[in-house]
Amino acid sequence: MAQPWTVNGLTPDAVFRSAAGRIILTRWREMMSYQDGTLAGADIEELHAMRVSSRRLRAAMDAFADAFPPREFRRYLREVKRITDTLGDARDLDVTIAHLDALLVDLTPIDRPGVIGLMSRYQARREIETTHIASLFAQLENDGFSTQFEKWIAKHTGVKVTKLRPAPPEMP
């Protein structure tokens, strides 16, 4: 699993509101760093990493909900939830297909046709999920969601993403 990015400037004596901004923006940037790889679709681990990051982001938003006006917060959380759910549907299928594929080796010839048939049904569904992911990101792009979200976080926490410079973990 991809390691979470370090949250720059987060100290043990941080103020709740400021910590909210730093953590949420870091998780947001972390998640979006996997967007190109997810859309390319060449490596299923890119989507996995993006989904894990989106869950971290969602958890951070839940944790710091009190730092934001409730109505606006619900709207942004709904969008983040949509990202998590869309990625989750595709990821669940990736995991299931890989699991069935791994089982094939040990199955008897009688059992194989059923598992192969099930896999092809899931693969067809997975292709549909790819189009869902592409249209979701296209919509977020058209709506300028990224800029809106970052500005909204800055407005309520005083943390600007440009000052934060969230950094990916160092490579070993």
Add this chain to the structure above:
Amino acid sequence: MAKPRPVRGIQPSRRLRPNARKILAVRIDEIYQYDGLVGDPRNITELHDMRIAFKRLRYLLEIFGEAFTQDLGPFLDEVKRLQDLLGDIHDCDVQVPMLVAHLAWLEEQESQSVAAMLIRGQRASSPDNSDVALAQFRSRLNAARRADERPGIHTLIAQRRSARIALYEQFTTQWRRLKYERFRHRLETALGIVTS
């Protein structure tokens, strides 16, 4: 899915640690409210809700870890272990009905294929030789049927059910151990929610 209980008295302009304590205290309590309910393996919803409660706590420990001086890593490992076990149980609980539904889908596909085959057969001319005609009919019928796909699905269902029993046994063992080792008290002490 059970909604998280609201946390009262959060003060965003104050420091992270006292606010984190309030949130974590409620989320820890949420896990333990399922204590009596997960003793029955048939309580699928409660087991799923407890998994969500563990997941919430796990993420919160990761998020708020920076605010506490004590190393929360060992607590996080325990929470993750239980969350993973409950997650595997949930996967079985979801997959078995999906596989049963897949069997029904196969049957539906099969009846549609056979019906289409019979209509085609009525339109086409049959060979005069009844043995040849019967052989052709059998061949088309076998192609339309998907009976050969069923055994594998039944095997998967049996595997998942068997795995579920073993996973539940592991979960109850781990959960009893955590209670025996006074996990809650140790965690709440580490977080400063209670004093030892």
